[in-house]
Amino acid sequence: MTPLEVAGLSVRRADGRDLVRDLSFSLAPGERLGLIGESGSGKSLTALAVMGLLPAGMTAHGSVLLDGTQMVGTPDRKLNRVRGRAAAVVFQEPLTALDPLMRVGRQLAWPIRRRRGLRGAALRAAVQDALAEVRLPERVAAAYPHEISGGQRQRAAIAMALACEPAVLIADEPTTALDVTVQSEVLALLDGLVAGRGMALLFITHDLAVVADVADRVVVLKDGSMVESGRTRDIVREPRHAYTRSLVDSAWALEGELDRLAP
Numbered sequence: 001m002t003p004l005e006v007a008g009l010s011v012r013r014a015d016g017r018d019l020v021r022d023l024s025f026s027l028a029p030g031e032r033l034g035l036i037g038e039s040g041s042g043k044s045l046t047a048l049a050v051m052g053l054l055p056a057g058m059t060a061h062g063s064v065l066l067d068g069t070q071m072v073g074t075p076d077r078k079l080n081r082v083r084g085r086a087a088a089v090v091f092q093e094p095l096t097a098l099d100p101l102m103r104v105g106r107q108l109a110w111p112i113r114r115r116r117g118l119r120g121a122a123l124r125a126a127v128q129d130a131l132a133e134v135r136l137p138e139r140v141a142a143a144y145p146h147e148i149s150g151g152q153r154q155r156a157a158i159a160m161a162l163a164c165e166p167a168v169l170i171a172d173e174p175t176t177a178l179d180v181t182v183q184s185e186v187l188a189l190l191d192g193l194v195a196g197r198g199m200a201l202l203f204i205t206h207d208l209a210v211v212a213d214v215a216d217r218v219v220v221l222k223d224g225s226m227v228e229s230g231r232t233r234d235i236v237r238e239p240r241h242a243y244t245r246s247l248v249d250s251a252w253a254l255e256g257e258l259d260r261l262a263p
């Protein structure tokens, strides 16, 4: 089954204005798709619409088939069964996913228990395995989110998303809030985990260099509409749309600047 199939998706505000317009794309098993565009282009709303989690006052139109379940217009209680199992999200800010008042281990135990039905010692061992998988030391289980670093918090949030064993992982600017040195570590970790588990990945970013690193294909969004899509390599080498060209040019300009400053 296709893990994710989006067809003619629009996200509408209460006043009738479309913030995402007639968007279509799909993800094959194990495929990595980048959704790229500047701030406000509708990337996050697209991710939320895929999960059926749009903010109050916004409605989705069109079709989102997540692991075969129609997410548009389906009652929330039915979607709860699909979320997590079919798709899980890693947000830009790890504290979105983590409860500040609960120790990391307990938070991680919750989805593992729900998904795999483990209890007691088996559950504790599974929590330790989940931490090890994202390269977090054992002691993090007993820590509260504010007692660990930003990079460690994002690793914990990734572990929580993975605990649901989703077919699709949606990563919404997962490294943007992190220090530059930690960004590449977290990206490499995500990269390895997605490959190891054969998950499909929807990777959302405003950064073309990052998308070129992780995605096989990209969809370029501008003002809520898709302006271009194709293989990442082709789009970076030969952007067809003026907007994509400007993204590529500014990425190269930055690269050139770094080269110029290099010793």
Ligand SMILES: Nc1ncnc2c1ncn2[C@@H]1O[C@H](COP(=O)(O)OP(=O)(O)OP(=O)(O)O)[C@@H](O)[C@H]1O
Pocket: 019, 037, 038, 039, 040, 041, 042, 043, 044, 045, 046, 055, 206
């Ligand atoms: N809860 C909301 N209420 C009203 N408007 C919103 C809401 N969330 C997003 N918008 C508007 O919808 C548009 C798309 O926002 P979205 O967050 O999807 O953009 P984005 O591409 O993810 O941007 P960023 O990279 O800054 O996160 C923007 O114009 C934004 O102001």
